[in-house]
Amino acid sequence: MRTPIIAGNWKMFKTVSETLAFAEAVKGKAAVEGVETVICAPFTNLPALTEAVRGTGIKVGAQNLHFEDNGAFTGEISGVMLKELGVDYVIIGHSERRQYFGETDEIVNKKVVAAFRNGLTPIVCVGEKLEEREADQTKEVCKVQTEGAFKGLSKEEAAQVVVAYEPIWAIGTGKSSTSADANEVTAYIRTVLAGLYDQATADVIRIQYGGSVKPENVTEYLGQSDIDGALVGGASLQPDSFVALVEGAK
Numbered sequence: 001m002r003t004p005i006i007a008g009n010w011k012m013f014k015t016v017s018e019t020l021a022f023a024e025a026v027k028g029k030a031a032v033e034g035v036e037t038v039i040c041a042p043f044t045n046l047p048a049l050t051e052a053v054r055g056t057g058i059k060v061g062a063q064n065l066h067f068e069d070n071g072a073f074t075g076e077i078s079g080v081m082l083k084e085l086g087v088d089y090v091i092i093g094h095s096e097r098r099q100y101f102g103e104t105d106e107i108v109n110k111k112v113v114a115a116f117r118n119g120l121t122p123i124v125c126v127g128e129k130l131e132e133r134e135a136d137q138t139k140e141v142c143k144v145q146t147e148g149a150f151k152g153l154s155k156e157e158a159a160q161v162v163v164a165y166e167p168i169w170a171i172g173t174g175k176s177s178t179s180a181d182a183n184e185v186t187a188y189i190r191t192v193l194a195g196l197y198d199q200a201t202a203d204v205i206r207i208q209y210g211g212s213v214k215p216e217n218v219t220e221y222l223g224q225s226d227i228d229g230a231l232v233g234g235a236s237l238q239p240d241s242f243v244a245l246v247e248g249a250k
């Protein structure tokens with residue numbers, strides 16, 4: 001049985017004071033039994049957020065990390081630094097990182113390895129562009145990105161990874177994939193994982209859907225056989241909406 005995981009990806013939104021107000025508003029409401037709740041905040045907010053949600057059942061994630069633990073990498077943040085703050089999760093390979101910051105499958109893999117080296121759980125994003133979907137390349141793109149991200153991981157590590165399937169054309173556009181389409185791709189990703197490891201390992205790996213998920217459609221996505229949660233951008237920014245997403249995942 002895979003525990004559903006709702007992760008809010010705040011992207012480049014919210015200051016520290018806004019983060020503290022959010023944490024106060026969702027305290028006691030955004031952690032429900034049987035659902036794992038994660039907030040992935042900007043780096044600057046992580047110390048305040050980890051402190052504010054301590055003991056509430058809400059976990060904290062970062063949105064990126066560098067693949068080295070330290071060094072002359074101006075402006076970067078490492079897994080060692082995140083771990084010391086009490087961060088549990090880290091989003092890796094989000095399409096915005098791939099698109100705007102040139103992250104390749106090789107870099108994504110190095111970051112996944114760095115996350116494990118530092119006791120962080122990676123949320124690995126994969127997904128196709130609109131033109132790739134139109135050219136019927138969705139599955140191939142997801143296969144290549146999945147295989148790239150998992151390269152060199154042991155079965156035990158693989159079992160802990162959370163995969164987020166996010167069709168790029170559905171991110172922030174209001175155009176969500178149908179639940180049936182999303183489930184077809186997530187089920188396919190699971191067959192790729194079974195090919196890399198074995199069926200038992202693939203069966204415990206959680207695969208989220210992401211792309212215009214909101215309180216009104218979250219239950220439908222999570223009702224699908226192979227969708228185990230959601231990675232949510234826009235609808236995770238308001239406390240009421242975030243609580244409703246978590247409630248909808250029960």
Ligand SMILES: O=C[C@H](O)COP(=O)(O)O
Nearest residue numbers: 009171172211212233234
């Ligand atoms: O990481 C989250 C995704 O990019 C989805 O964003 P969205 O919910 O605003 O479409």
